[in-house]
Amino acid sequence: MVQNVAIIGAGISGLAALKCSLEAGLEATCFEKSDSVGGLWNYTEYAEDGRASIYRSVFTNACKEMMCYPDFPIPDEYPNYLHNSLFLDYLRLYVKHFDLARYIKFKTAVVSVQKCPDFQVTGRWKVITEQDGNRSSDIFDSVLICTGHHVHPNLPLHSFFGIERFTGRYMHNREYKEPAQYAGKRVLVVGLGNTGADIAVELSHTAQKVWLSTRSGSWIMSRVWDNGYPWDMVYLTRHQSFLNKVLPRAISDYLYESMMNKRFSHEMYGLVPLDRYVTA
């Protein structure tokens, strides 16, 4: 008997799960609570409840050869790194090419997944969905949860003493959309990851002053690497991972750090990561 599978979410992961399930001959149904595909890559002016939210200027930080599905290359005419709107276009091409839309139930949120009473014998799941306030339930042999991992903001206010007396505005980057509304303001960006660095740079063009705070440092690198190639094409290779495996740790760390210090000395800027090698 053909097994049926429920896939929750139609972002990158859900779409790949749907395509592969169909390819394997399973009967697949994908539930998506918004009215479109792409998950996080669909930029909206305001953060929506229960969906990850990005700022207007987000570009991919992996190059298009690394960022694409292996059996569906990103079109030749697209640039090396894609703006979020173009990456969303690509995901829509994928949906069209593999004819996935008819297996997706839009505006349908999964509200509960439970083991069936006969789970011990059948291994089946009862999936309850809600559409326009109406609930319905279906039985599935398996469930793939592809609901994303950037939905809930982490705002550790307890670690900022005196925050309750702070009269300015504070927020998680989930609510940050574009720099114009910070014109003339003094802004502190906490956290030197991809997002913190991106936002600090774009704010620096409009804000009066920007501080970027880092607890543990970071290797700062460009997407563009030797001879203008994307860094991940140059660095994430079999040759490189072979070297990393066979070289003594001290030597591979040294090579990595020299590469990271080619543009500027992290030590001079006080940026050497506390956990050194692992914080790329």
Ligand SMILES: Cc1cc2nc3c(=O)[nH]c(=O)nc-3n(C[C@H](O)[C@H](O)[C@H](O)COP(=O)(O)OP(=O)(O)OC[C@H]3O[C@@H](n4cnc5c(N)ncnc54)[C@H](O)[C@@H]3O)c2cc1C
């Ligand atoms: C600012 C930013 C930049 C990033 N840049 C990159 C990058 O350059 N390269 C890279 O590889 N990764 C990047 N990422 C990581 C990103 O998480 C992945 O690229 C990818 O979007 C994750 O896809 P996903 O399908 O797991 O989740 P999502 O894209 O979050 O999709 C989840 C989907 O599930 C739906 N859903 C959730 N709950 C339910 C429910 N109960 N019922 C029905 N549907 C539900 C949501 O509506 C959504 O459509 C970035 C992340 C952020 C925040």
Ligand SMILES: *[C@@H]1O[C@H](CO)[C@@H](O)[C@H](O)[C@H]1NC(C)=O
């Ligand atoms: C993005 O999401 C909004 C609301 O969830 C939706 O109305 C819109 O059609 C989506 N855009 C694209 C290009 O899919």
Ligand SMILES: *[C@@H]1O[C@H](CO)[C@@H](O)[C@H](O)[C@H]1NC(C)=O
């Ligand atoms: C929800 O239920 C109402 C009342 O039974 C019905 O009129 C409506 O069409 C249903 N909506 C959906 C999306 O099924």
